[in-house]
Amino acid sequence: MNQSKHDPSEYIRGIQQILISDKKKIGFLFGAGSSLAYKSDNSLTVPAIGKMTSEIVEEVGKLEIKFKTALNEIKEELGENDFNIETLLSKLELKLDVIGKSTLNSLTKEDFKILISSIKKCVRQKVSVHSDKGQIVRKDIVSELVQTDFANWIGQAERKFPIEIFTTNYDFLFELGLEHKEIPYYDGFCGSLRAFFNPESVEDFRFLPKQTKLWKMHGSLGWHFDKDTEKILRVSPDDEDILIYPSTLKYKDSKKQPYESLLDRLSNFLKQDDAILITCGYSWGDEHINSRIISALKTNTTSHVIGLFFDKFDRINEDSKISKIGLDNPKISIYASRNAVIGCNFGDWVLKSEPSREDSVNIDLYFDEDAAIDPKDEKKAEAKGEEIWTGKGEFILPDFSKLVKFLNTMVSDNEIKKLGENVKK
Template sequence: MSDLRQILSQGRKRIGLLVGAGAPLAIKVNALNRISDTGNSLIPGVEELTREALSGLTELQTTAVNALKLDLGAHANIETLLSRIRLLEQALGNTALNGLNGLGYAELGKAICREIGKVVGARLPDGPCSYTELVAWINGTLRSNPVEIFTTNYDLLFEESFERARAPYFDGFSGGSAPFFDPVTVAGDDLPPRWSRLWKLHGSIGWALESGAVVRGRGREATQLVYPDHLKYDLTQKQPYSALFERLKTFLLTPDTLLLATGFSFRDAHICAVLDEALAMNSNSAVFAFQYQSMEQETAACRLAYDRPNLTVYAADGAVVNGIPGMWRLGDSSKSWEDVRASFWGSKGAGHADGFLLGDFAHFARFCALAQATSLTRSPETFEEPLEATVPPVVP
């Protein structure tokens, strides 16, 4: 962790972030949208999102969805359901299945996406939060290369965080009235390093199809390109999704790169295929996967790490390093290092044993934000703010 802190505190290494649904799940807010340890997740996980997205359907649509859930079994969630619905939309035509024909399944897909938009359209909490801390770390160092964020989430939390900090970023779109996707700039590195890159691998709310092109800025109600699945290979003629996946591959094939995964389950077959191929081709790149659960529960990430020694998995109770699994064992340390260790090791809360904390996005973001601190001390006054940092002065 000492080496990682040093890498994070400097701006020389090419660093990327792979951010999954666990990120907003880790942020707890109250009814006033303010950070609260006793609040609810800013955006729920896949299971709760599935339940909420299906709650507003008509009786006929609910009957069709229940039949699909029975067919999908344990794999039934919002993404697998949308995939199946869109396949039926294309395949059925006028033939009815579970009470709906092709047009009926098209309307069902749109209805589900509208409900998803209501949930993932949550706004950034008032005041500092994990997203703003992460952006502060990104924006707080003079960098040789831009930080690239690859995310499967369709919310606008990163966009709001960058804009709140007045930090420039590029998300693949250009223009003012109807920003259009620009694959040429995505593929290149023409923009200055202070411009962070934000790549929405699964699409986003606010994206829309207009005149055969993908445009941005259509508001939180624009949900037709949320988890596009077959659309990313058909209607949009492989844009922008092929360009974004190619960008991920290009990033990993660049010498001396580090990709930090947080809140990502490694159950996305498309992304894992890119990671597997790129890591096999480039032994000089590395992926650090910070996983929330135990190694026994993080089987997808560990399975890939066994095959690719340049993928290191850090789970709550152990790690896979160079393809070899092992459990955490604390060694002796100095008093100063104990204060640093408290930023990545401890209890997740009452009833939890001590373990590795950086699988929690909130702890990961705080760890990054404190990377430049010259000393860390535990505050005796409050448990809510466990660490105080001393940072070096900014030299013009």
């Protein structure tokens, strides 16, 4: 079977046109990979979910041997591949809801409460990189965040439609970046003294139509379910009772908010014409999010999803789960490091023609070309003038830090000014 080839320079021009168009509605879906990105040793990062899960399970398991035993049993129940901090919390919440006066995994109802509280406390500690001895980190540290550079790109030009950021992360890195660059944004909460989550405003695209939107799909530090008012409130992120529920949404009706509204926002965003959702740092492992995306794209719209998929250390192939998502959905393109699924065709990234030295400077922003091959001895590093140029290489934009650098170097100062002027017209 002849495998397709995809020219990265061809598709990058399409992305550039999308990002500078005032007709497109542009959204980003960021997962844990974006919180791993850094540009210097001073950049704040959050552990990946796998590492975070193993560290928390080890730490909580040391509190009491019965906790360690229960966690091992639940890991076996969920399976190695599906065991992470979110599925673990979901399982524990479900067990707490049905346990009554009996025991499960040798734990009582009170044991489950202590275990859940301990895990959430560990999560808070690991994602609270915004805090330094109880204070917000210094502005010189915030300036070194990749998220701050992303906010810088958002603020470069006025747009007819605001950028919408969807993220599964709990941390405050995007908030730090946006506020450092003084970018007004809305996250679904209204009020000041006891800011409350307002589902109606999330559903209404006319609400604060010019402001950047930040939608935290899995919850956040500082979100608290207030039993007295039965509302989701935003409180101090250091509060002991923080709403960090996992993603399965199997809760009582009162606890389905804010997740239902945020998922609806993602669906409705994609149901608009000319909407483009770019994912980065997202593993496509959240089935409830995937199903909303796929379902929304089945509507009769011109929306499209570009999945920047980081697979540098575990390459995808045609049979990979992520590849099948793209192969089955013409409105979803998957851009991995060595391969891509575009138009339901799986293929390698290959430049059609060898670029000039001047062109290579621009190509290096998104594509790392392989070294030429010596036809006589591929292992020889020294050039002899007989090397064969293959056009192959690594597409680097699935790395969030590389994506942000590309965004900021994509448009010159003059072009940015023109774009802002055109939008005003």
